Amino acid sequence: MGRRRFRVSTDRDHDVSEGPTTRPDFTVRDGCPGDIAATTRIYAIEVREGSASFELTAPDEAEMTRRFETIRDAGLPYLVAEDTGGEILGYAYAGTYRPRPAYGATVENSVYVAAEARGRGVGRALLAALIERCRQAGRREMIAVIGDSGNVGSIALHRALGFRDAGVLRNVGRKHGRWLDTVLMQFTLQDDGDDGAL
Numbered sequence: 001m002g003r004r005r006f007r008v009s010t011d012r013d014h015d016v017s018e019g020p021t022t023r024p025d026f027t028v029r030d031g032c033p034g035d036i037a038a039t040t041r042i043y044a045i046e047v048r049e050g051s052a053s054f055e056l057t058a059p060d061e062a063e064m065t066r067r068f069e070t071i072r073d074a075g076l077p078y079l080v081a082e083d084t085g086g087e088i089l090g091y092a093y094a095g096t097y098r099p100r101p102a103y104g105a106t107v108e109n110s111v112y113v114a115a116e117a118r119g120r121g122v123g124r125a126l127l128a129a130l131i132e133r134c135r136q137a138g139r140r141e142m143i144a145v146i147g148d149s150g151n152v153g154s155i156a157l158h159r160a161l162g163f164r165d166a167g168v169l170r171n172v173g174r175k176h177g178r179w180l181d182t183v184l185m186q187f188t189l190q191d192d193g194d195d196g197a198l
């Protein structure tokens with residue numbers, strides 16, 4: 001699969017609907033099978049040490065490849081941020097929100113940035129590009145299912161890009177010896193007045 005590059009916005013005042021811009025120190029592009037080793041490493045640390053993911057055992061590269069293929073086969077974006085030295089700093093993807101067919105226009109987003117690359121706009125760039133790609137793919141709503149109401153970084157990132165609060169499910173997970181909430185946030189990708197009438 002060819003690598004498609006995107007110019008992405010990391011400007012805090014930039015409306016992502018205006019289209020992407022660029023950053024000199026990294027690029028957001030389509031992920032490819034060669035990126036899976038890096039995304040597996042980034043995700044494994046978050047599974048082991050963090051509370052954003054409710055997985056308890058980190059998936060191996062074969063499983064991460066299977067997930068990557070499922071996303072791409074659904075026509076949805078799987079993006080990586082790569083620095084000028086070729087290192088993968090983070091990744092983001094949109095997956096099916098829920099499997100039943102009436103949910104088909106709704107996606108759930110995920111974004112993970114390596115700990116050492118945080119706080120320099122990588123998460124914002126990935127999520128802005130993901131939103132744009134999902135719009136182009138005709139999806140209508142994007143849902144963030146954020147593990148842990150103490151996950152200030154993820155909540156701040158989603159708010160910064162215009163997601164609105166949609167609710168909190170209290171104590172629905174247990175990890176690292178404590179009960180965890182799930183924070184739901186929502187972003188409307190297409191606001192075209194379509195009321196769903198056929």
Ligand SMILES: CC(C)(COP(=O)(O)OP(=O)(O)OC[C@H]1O[C@@H](n2cnc3c(N)ncnc32)[C@H](O)[C@@H]1OP(=O)(O)O)[C@@H](O)C(=O)NCCC(=O)NCCS
Binds near residue numbers: 110113121122151156
């Ligand atoms: C959440 C995460 C993706 C953010 O990535 P990042 O590259 O550090 O974020 P950015 O530097 O692009 O920051 C984006 C915005 O969020 C805010 N933000 C990010 N981390 C923050 C933190 N810890 N506290 C407060 N605000 C924060 C920034 O201030 C910035 O706002 P601005 O653009 O208006 O200035 C990253 O911290 C991460 O991978 N966390 C662990 C996994 C996770 O929680 N993923 C989300 C799963 S839903």
